[in-house]
Amino acid sequence: MTHGDDAEDLSPYLAPTCFVDSDHPNVVAYAGRAAGDAVGDVDRAVRLFYAVRDGLLYDPYTVSAVRDAYRASEVLRRTRAFCVPKALLLAAAARSLGIPARLGFADVKNHLTSEKLRARMGTDLFVFHGYAELHLGGRWVKATPAFNLALCQRLGTVPLEFDGQSDALLQPFDRSGRRHMEYVHDRGTYAELPFEEMIRVFAATYGSWSSDASEHDEAFHGEGKKEAPD
DSSP states (O other): OOOSTTOOOOGGGTSOOSSSOTTSHHHHHHHHHHHTTOOSHHHHHHHHHHHHHHHSEEOTTOOOOOGGGGSHHHHTTOSEEOHHHHHHHHHHHHHHTTOOEEEEEEEEEETTOOHHHHHHHTSSEEEEEEEEEEEETTEEEEEOOOSOHHHHHHHTOOOOOOOSSSOBOOOSBOTTOOBOEEEEEEEEEESSOOHHHHHHHHHHHHTTHHHHHHHHOOOSOOOOSSOOOO
């Protein structure tokens, strides 16, 4: 953490919010279990990353238009989630351990989207992809816990690793060298989930997604090379 008159105010990234409910007892307990006996913020952050990455299976068919579905404490009740809830959980768990954390969003192009998913969404552009940024060693480090290890192994994608010092961003290529994920637009970072804006952009980009998600609570948004299993 830096000091001086120009030091960044990190307090907004330590405080609990509606969605990043880091003070919820279940989130606090989860973070404590995941961190275990790790010493220091970097080691704790690394353990949290892997707990979220592999503890929740990535599923691009779990998008919801329901506000409460995006609370970190609610995410803990699930076994599957897409990128935004997983980033929320990582940020909340980090804050509960005193590690400043915020949410980052970007639009990404998936060059290996399945034909079925592309037809359903009408595009290979995935808007409001979510990741977490953790303040470690005096700077912000990006952590993307979206794709779990088993999914990466099955799809031939190199799993993202996180050491708490270097950014862990979506893979630009798969194991065969094919173009995979491309960041095309940065939507910035936030202390809290911009829920209304995210849902508005989802609806504007994917058309019928909004009403379908409200009625059926299923996804029209994801970054996987293939669809997750039902």
